[in-house]
Amino acid sequence: MNRPGLVVILAFVAALAGRFTLTRIGLDVPILNDVRVPLYLVLLLCLMLESHRLGPRSAAGTYCVLPILGLFGYQLLSVTWAPSHAVTGPMSGDIAATAFLVGVYAAMARWDRDHVTHVTLCCFHAAAWVYLLAASTGRGHAPGGRWAALGGGPNVFVRVMILGVITSIYLYLRSGDRLRWLVPIPGFLFGAIASGSRGGMVALAVTIGVALLAVRPRPRWNRLARPAGLLLVLSVFLAVTAGPTIADFVQSRFVEATVGQGYTSDRDVLFAWALRLFWQHPLIGTGLNGFHAIADLGEGERYVHNLPLSVAAEGGFVGLTLLGLAWFMLWHAYIRAPRTERGLAARTAAYGGIFIGATCLFSGDYFDARLMWILLVLAAVRSRPVGISGGRPLPA
Template identity: 45%
Template structure:
């Protein structure tokens, strides 16, 4: 718990943290996918977020805390909100044929998510991260079991789950591996936690997401030295020898599917046919729009409205380039400032004092950041902002959240 925080309600309820995660993971899910069409309420986020906001308001009222009160929370959240606000404002100069309602609703949803997550993290960073890790570990199992049972695969054999695409699926799998590693080290080396990692790795490969796997390789390289030192210090190297046995069992179950996908998706498609899934075209178009409107960009959804590349190519699939194309140099600068503020706040924590939960959140955020260079729209990167805020807010150096005192509390203390 953050130093200096003593509330009548104790720690935040895990229920609201899980509710926030479910609302976050739900993504763009709409009732039309199951054959129901209800105006406004068709976007399930309206229901999810309304419930989360009401529960959050009751929670902080019961605890008697002033949310977003500390320096770290303000210093990290404000630049992120300014970026989102500018992107919403850019709808004012978007092309007339731009469909801005969906994009603006996505950005408003992200504003709600980052505010609630930041306030909860400021309240009790460790609990929020731990419950979030539990949630994504369970989510990874649900996604893996759904796809491994033969559901959700695309025509090309790429694994998906619950209506999301392969690029969403790979993120859930990799975050599941991060959660598995986190609980493995947190438990002092209980192999049961780590045994799930090979399954999630199979799911990540079976997604066929090249960008997601590249981003995963990036965090493995970044975290590798620290993980080796941690394992040596805690005598956790020997249990890792059991992973090949688990991997062998997994290979017997899914080896044929994986080899088929590797041969067709990675070797034949990427190396021989040089298939980039039109990323080169998207990046060229995005860069062209930035050069045409270098200061303020073409406005949100302007990329799709101007390029008209088809329903499957509504965005650039590269976060910095998308911000540059639709927000210009101003938007790109605000993006860099927001990321810099998060990095600066995290760097204020001495390396020896960085907790395991904070490190796990940071690596999760870095993974989503890496994946953002290859796929996704603005809303697909919401977990990046959330994990970076989880890592930086409520750190050991922050303090000063003061509960709201009522009259009875004050009299009792006197």
């Protein structure tokens, strides 16, 4: 069977590019200004041209995609009861774009899940290098010295950095414990800290906790000695050489502002407003973009920065139920697979999705959750040759 090649890389670029517009590089082209339009059209055309190569494959776990699409459909339907002054067009486009990407990755996972996941993880690793090198030049930094790159904010930057860490470990394990794949980890962690994203660091801690509880079999300490020693040496070297450049920033951002002053970037205000709107509209919520329209906290606070609370405020109990069902079905499809079909790539995608999901508790809107849905779909949906069901040949 032919494996998907460039179409996977194109899908990755389309997913990572987000809302990148040509105005960021000084161009203004109507319709095509939003790069999602040409990218998605080309991606759709490539998938259609390659569809005849799908071959004799079946898919397991595809049912987990239906609740996700159901959630997106409900959110688009909620436009009908949104406040009359709510601007729903851009957010509707974001949700439709996320649904499109989820459908694309589900189709590619049915094609050849392991290959698609491997290529996608390698792309994330390469992207982490590009972002780190771009940020290290000093360009693209956010106000206050927070590291960012390529037009994305610090909260985007930290996600790419930690995915770089996760994919470094994946490539190390896949290569047979070749230490060179671990070398960039201290640099990626340095970039994550330099982003100043407190939510990103908490999400990393959550992911590590989940991994420690789930990893089987338990790693042997003698096997961890060499990589741990290498990482320790590299981390000390990096801290001595580059640490002073962000020492004052770390002190002011993480210690003085967070611990000393209790600064929360107004997350407490946003979360309180979301809960208030949920209690006022408990069944179906305020409708799409109702939070921004009703709370009216200014252009800088257009969304809740917490996925479940945002769904609760704008979709009510029905939306929360659909969100919970989508997460449950992804988990169910993943654990239902025989352990032999939950390979290293699928497990890595699951941890990456968990990390992005944890960051969605502190930053981002509906479209910023797209990488979570994509990675979790790659972990849950799996392809098989026809005639295989649950690892056993079907009877003739």
